[in-house]
Amino acid sequence: MATKVHQTICPMDCPDTCALSISVSDGKIDRISAGNNHPNTNGFICTKLSRFARRVYSSGRLYSPLRNFGTKIAPEFRTISWDSAIEEITSRFRNISEKWGGEAILPYNYGGSNGFLSDEFTDAYFFALMGASQLEKTLCAAPTTLVATGMYGKMPGVAYEDFIHSKAIIIWGANPGKSHIHLMPYLKEARSNGAFIANIDPVKTSSSAQADLHLPVQPGTDLPLALAMINYWTENGLLDKKFIREFACNEESLLCTAKKWSIESAAEVCGIPAYDIHQLADIYAKCSPALIRCGWGLERNRNGGQAVAAILAIPALMGKFGVRGGGYTLSNSGFLIYNRSKRYTPPKNGTRMLNMTRLGAILNDSSLNPTIKSIFIYNSNPVATVPDQNEIIRGLQRDDLFTVVFDQVMTDSAQFADIILPATTFLEHHDFRRSYGTYHYGKIDPVIAPAGKSRSNHQVFSALGRAMGWQDEIFKENDALLAEKIESDFQFYKNAGDGSGFTPVLFESVFPATANGKINLCPDGLGKDPFAYIPHESGQYSMTLISPATNKTINSTMGEYNLPEQFALINPLDAVKRDIDSHCKVRIFNDLGEVLCKIRISREVREGVVVLPKGAWRKSSINGSTATALTPANVNIVGGGACFNDARVEVEKLV
Ligand code: SF4
Numbered sequence: 001m002a003t004k005v006h007q008t009i010c011p012m013d014c015p016d017t018c019a020l021s022i023s024v025s026d027g028k029i030d031r032i033s034a035g036n037n038h039p040n041t042n043g044f045i046c047t048k049l050s051r052f053a054r055r056v057y058s059s060g061r062l063y064s065p066l067r068n069f070g071t072k073i074a075p076e077f078r079t080i081s082w083d084s085a086i087e088e089i090t091s092r093f094r095n096i097s098e099k100w101g102g103e104a105i106l107p108y109n110y111g112g113s114n115g116f117l118s119d120e121f122t123d124a125y126f127f128a129l130m131g132a133s134q135l136e137k138t139l140c141a142a143p144t145t146l147v148a149t150g151m152y153g154k155m156p157g158v159a160y161e162d163f164i165h166s167k168a169i170i171i172w173g174a175n176p177g178k179s180h181i182h183l184m185p186y187l188k189e190a191r192s193n194g195a196f197i198a199n200i201d202p203v204k205t206s207s208s209a210q211a212d213l214h215l216p217v218q219p220g221t222d223l224p225l226a227l228a229m230i231n232y233w234t235e236n237g238l239l240d241k242k243f244i245r246e247f248a249c250n251e252e253s254l255l256c257t258a259k260k261w262s263i264e265s266a267a268e269v270c271g272i273p274a275y276d277i278h279q280l281a282d283i284y285a286k287c288s289p290a291l292i293r294c295g296w297g298l299e300r301n302r303n304g305g306q307a308v309a310a311i312l313a314i315p316a317l318m319g320k321f322g323v324r325g326g327g328y329t330l331s332n333s334g335f336l337i338y339n340r341s342k343r344y345t346p347p348k349n350g351t352r353m354l355n356m357t358r359l360g361a362i363l364n365d366s367s368l369n370p371t372i373k374s375i376f377i378y379n380s381n382p383v384a385t386v387p388d389q390n391e392i393i394r395g396l397q398r399d400d401l402f403t404v405v406f407d408q409v410m411t412d413s414a415q416f417a418d419i420i421l422p423a424t425t426f427l428e429h430h431d432f433r434r435s436y437g438t439y440h441y442g443k444i445d446p447v448i449a450p451a452g453k454s455r456s457n458h459q460v461f462s463a464l465g466r467a468m469g470w471q472d473e474i475f476k477e478n479d480a481l482l483a484e485k486i487e488s489d490f491q492f493y494k495n496a497g498d499g500s501g502f503t504p505v506l507f508e509s510v511f512p513a514t515a516n517g518k519i520n521l522c523p524d525g526l527g528k529d530p531f532a533y534i535p536h537e538s539g540q541y542s543m544t545l546i547s548p549a550t551n552k553t554i555n556s557t558m559g560e561y562n563l564p565e566q567f568a569l570i571n572p573l574d575a576v577k578r579d580i581d582s583h584c585k586v587r588i589f590n591d592l593g594e595v596l597c598k599i600r601i602s603r604e605v606r607e608g609v610v611v612l613p614k615g616a617w618r619k620s621s622i623n624g625s626t627a628t629a630l631t632p633a634n635v636n637i638v639g640g641g642a643c644f645n646d647a648r649v650e651v652e653k654l655v
Contacts, residue, residue: 002026006447007035010049011118011426013111014554015180015331015437018045022427022447029053029427029448040160040182040438047562048552054561055425056451060409062422063452072397072416082453082463085419090467092374092402093130100370102131103351110139110356111555112379112407113457115431115444116338116486117479119379122461125474128346129465133372136355139386141296142639143305144330150523151312153513154334156493158291158327159439159503164189165325168287170280171199172311173222174295177206179549180437183293184210196283200225201297202546203569203611204604213280216606219544219645220301221270223533226310228266229281230258230317238285240319247507248316250522254309257531269535271606285318289326297548301645302534305638306526316519321507328506333436334513335493335502342489344474357642358633360388363395374402378423378457383412384556384617387642389629390593406460409560412618422454429456430479432486439502441490443483458482527637541590541648543574545610547627553615566620567600569611570651575601578651585622585654588612590647593629596622596654610651622654 003025010018019035032052034045055061065085070076096104107127113119127134136142163169163186176183187210191197199211200222208214217225233239234255244251263281267274284290294311298304312328320326354362359382363372375396382392396403396416405417414420428451431444450456455463458479465475477485495509496502504510512519522530536544549555552562568588570580580586580599588595588610595612597620605611612627620626631647 003030006445007037008426008444008447009433009440009442010045011113011115011431011433011444012049012554012557013114015435016040016182017433017435017438017440018049018182019440020045020049024447027448029056037442038438038440040440042182042185046181046551048554048558051562052425052558055408055558056427056448058409058561060560061451062407062409062420062454064422065453066420068418072399075415077420082455085421086463086467089404089419090464093468096373096402097130100373103133104370104373105130105132106354106362106372106375107132107135108356108359108375108377108380108382109135110137110380110385112381112557113426113431115426115433117431117483118426118429118457121344121486122458122465122474123378124346125344125472126461126465128349129468129470129472131349131351134351134353136353136640138355138357138635138640139642141299141331143299143636143641144294144296144308146525146639147305147309147523148312148330150525151309151512151514151520154337155506155510155512156332156335156504157329158325158506159332160186160437162325162503163187163291164193166190166195166289166291168196168284168290169198170284170292171197171207171211172292172294173200173298174293175201175205175207175297175548176293177210178551179554182438196287198280202606202609203548213276215270215272215276215280217270217272218606219546219609220303220536222298223303223307223310223531224261224266224269225277226307226314227258227531227533228261228263228277230254230310230314231261232263232281233285233318234258239317243319243321244317248519248521249516250520251313251317253522253530254313288320289323290315290318290320291325292328294328294330299636299641301643302536302634302636304641304643305636306531309523309526310531313521316521322505324505326506331436332439333434335439335496336434336441336490336499337493338434339489339491343485355635355640357387357635357640359386360391360395360633363398363401364391372401374404376404376406377413378406381407381411381413381556383416384559384626385615385628387628387631387633387644388592389625391633408454411556421460422452424450424454424456428454430483432483434490439499443487525638536646536648539648541650543608543610543649543651544645545588545612545627545630545647545649546645547612547614547631549615550613553613556615556617559615559617559620563613563616563620565598566613566616566626567598568595568651569600569602569605571605571607571609572601572603573607574651575599578653580651580653586651587654588630588649588651590630590649592632593625594623595625595627595629610649
């Protein structure tokens with residue numbers, strides 16, 4: 001048996017971007033383990049990826065294009081050739097475009113791959129030529145990206161390996177123990193070096209277990225917590241006025257709004273002891289280096305973007321930059337800058353933008369002009385991941401909607417397709433990946449042959465472009481050469497040298513990439529009253545539903561085998577009030593829908609909060625519904641971000 005071991009990079013939507021080692025015997029994967037070409041991988045990878053062969057050889061894997069010869073509700077998929085699939089898609093697109101205009105076509109894609117060639121490259125070019133509607137990417141990171149870029153530009157943050165230098169670390173709205181596990185060894189080392197670690201999260205997680213202080217805030221109250229600490233530091237003369245004068249601007253609105261919050265009033269809203277907030281504020285103020293790891297969990301509510309702005313202002317107000325291990329980390333993707341304008345820039349055509357979070361409403365909105373006549377879904381499984389699941393299903397069941405799904409396996413969304421196209425996995429195609437957590441990047445080469453007749457993103461959209469009769473060079477490129485060209489279009493952030501071993505000291509080796517070079521403490525997009533807290537009105541549903549990433553699912557990719565059954569998590573006090581014990585099945589419901597599933601009772605979740613897993617597939621619950629069936633599609637005014645944690649529900653015993 002011929003065995004070969006290949007080195008590659010993980011392209012999943014995960015900050016770690018691990019180095020991978022893939023052992024292949026006789027053309028088949030027999031082992032996926034940690035690779036040896038990047039130190040942050042540190043000899044281990046997550047179980048999601050180590051079991052990725054399950055997806056590659058899954059019984060649900062798509063090997064050939066399929067056409068639905070039944071109905072949307074009772075589909076009957078039969079194999080068709082690539083030629084007839086491409087011919088049917090392009091002729092339907094032509095007809096739609098002639099009759100209603102290109103905007104009646106909606107491309108729908110998200111984080112199924114973070115490779116540069118497999119997402120937003122040839123596909124973006126194709127849909128721009130088509131004059132299709134554009135998708136506003138808001139499911140995750142829209143508010144944080146808008147705010148962080150408005151405040152600091154694309155400045156890279158503190159590297160994982162520099163956490164060990166910090167004396168105080170706040171892990172805020174992030175759970176590295178589950179969703180970026182390669183930070184954990186550095187956190188442990190920092191703690192054994194004497195660092196104080198605090199974790200702010202409604203749930204006590206494995207990351208909280210590594211912390212000295214856990215603040216289980218009520219979801220959506222991070223803004224008052226940040227403002228109260230800022231006010232406390234202001235009143236006690238602890239702000240670094242010299243640093244603010246020299247390196248920041250527009251602090252007035254933040255400081256003025258913060259004045260309204262005492263630690264006691266924030267403690268009441270957040271549902272945590274005032275003593276703990278005092279302790280955190282005092283320790284952070286006196287320690288240097290001090291570091292905030294700001295995550296994406298805290299943006300998922302109506303106050304999320306504003307909260308991120310207040311939190312990212314803290315290291316500036318307190319003068320925590322200029323030392324190794326001091327400042328903040330959010331996305332580090334700014335270490336390597338991609339210049340898309342160098343090659344195959346999609347033509348700008350000014351077509352309308354549609355917010356992806358509002359997909360259900362968009363598909364069912366008869367007042368849209370034009371209404372959506374076709375949706376092309378790829379790198380995404382919106383039925384499982386996007387708010388208002390039932391409304392999305394209702395839209396996808398429209399007989400007059402021409403739906404194409406391009407994916408590796410039969411997803412919850414593919415069930416509603418007219419045409420399904422089989423996609424390669426990252427082990428079967430060429431790509432290029434840049435991390436947004438670690439400082440890791442590189443080319444991805446195939447290690448096995450494509451499964452069946454599956455094709456890469458570039459191959460599919462090139463074929464569609466050629467079938468449309470377009471002569472653009474991009475549709476003639478080959479995957480391998482294009483991946484190499486993309487690689488050459490990157491350049492390292494100023495002062496990053498050739499990137500090898502680069503770990504910045506913020507405000508020493510990297511500075512804000514803003515217009516005036518200063519930190520803007522009141523970035524655009526925060527609204528009329530930038531830091532005003534909007535309380536959640538108490539309605540008939542008393543519990544808050546959150547749906548964080550787990551060690552089995554960061555998004556829905558791999559949920560089909562990693563999360564075969566979902567459980568809801570509630571606090572014992574909530575269980576007792578509802579006569580629920582750990583053997584019960586429960587109904588979690590609100591006006592949008594209901595989820596029937598098993599329960600786990602745990603003190604790890606705060607009273608008044610229900611936790612369901614992010615990325616679960618429909619088959620994992622009793623009634624084919626997941627957390628998104630209960631999630632409203634309202635969006636944050638900052639960046640139009642999804643507000644998953646604004647879901648309010650009730651829980652009852654299922655009898
Ligand atoms: S930890 Fe993240 S980057 Fe590493 S293998 Fe798992 S999904 Fe990929």
